[in-house]
């Protein structure tokens with residue numbers, strides 16, 4: 001399954017930013033686009049924009065952290081377009097910057113529920129439908145470069161993005177036999193409103209305490225980086241380019257390559273030391289266990 005024409009993509013967090021850019025790029029390839037988002041006002045703007053570009057679009061309200069709302073998105077997608085072929089788990093929040101001991105629990109819960117459980121619920125809703133259809137398909141998860149190496153002062157964000165990369169690796173293997181292709185997008189800074197994620201923070205995750213001066217300073221550093229980030233529509237086009245080439249890890253910032261190179265080299269060097277430990281010689285040549 002390599003062509004997109006007439007097929008349907010569901011994109012969480014699709015009202016603006018990277019999700020909308022991916023929707024636009026897929027729409028330009030002839031796909032029907034379902035944009036699902038917690039921000040209904042922004043969804044109306046997105047609907048108008050894509051419709052003006054002759055892209056068939058359906059917008060639906062969705063809080064990705066609430067599984068029952070995913071079921072409704074699936075129901076309405078099938079009612080409108082008949083089938084579904086691609087899930088783009090894009091919705092995400094930046095979380096609150098802070099060091100290990102100062103990040104508040106409500107902030108942790110919010111970031112985990114949106115960035116991680118949102119991806120899990122999306123998969124649990126749509127993968128059974130893709131399997132049932134039996135035509136293959138795609139699951140694209142939006143992680144981050146923060147999912148490739150631990151990012152200081154961004155504990156909840158970097159933890160959830162690592163989890164999304166790991167889930168993508170697991171699902172790629174699980175879904176291979178069903179012709180469902182999995183990919184994980186790992187951008188560095190892109191000019192969106194991710195640094196203003198709190199605008200859509202649900203009331204149930206109200207912060208335990210106001211951010212400290214230090215947190216505010218870290219947040220403004222991140223905001224500058226995002227505002228100087230690359231144009232969002234490049235990301236949408238890059239995703240299509242990478243899917244055409246069957247890429248699994250999708251990068252948008254080749255200049256960040258040293259980050260993963262240094263991490264891989266450090267891990268390899270650590271294995272080298274373990275391989276020399278007298279304590280471990282009896283297992284050096286043992287086969288690794290998989291199941």
Ligand SMILES: NC(=O)c1ccc[n+]([C@@H]2O[C@H](COP(=O)([O-])OP(=O)(O)OC[C@H]3O[C@@H](n4cnc5c(N)ncnc54)[C@H](O)[C@@H]3O)[C@@H](O)[C@H]2O)c1
Nearest residue numbers: 013016017018038039063064091092144189190192193194
């Ligand atoms: N912008 C960057 O620099 C950057 C870098 C790496 C990864 N990312 C990732 O890209 C994805 C998209 O972020 P963006 O940069 O476009 O940010 P954005 O804030 O511009 O867009 C995020 C979208 O997600 C929606 N959203 C937030 N909470 C939601 C919820 N509970 N349910 C449904 N929708 C929700 C928002 O309303 C918004 O439309 C995120 O997963 C983010 O972590 C962004």
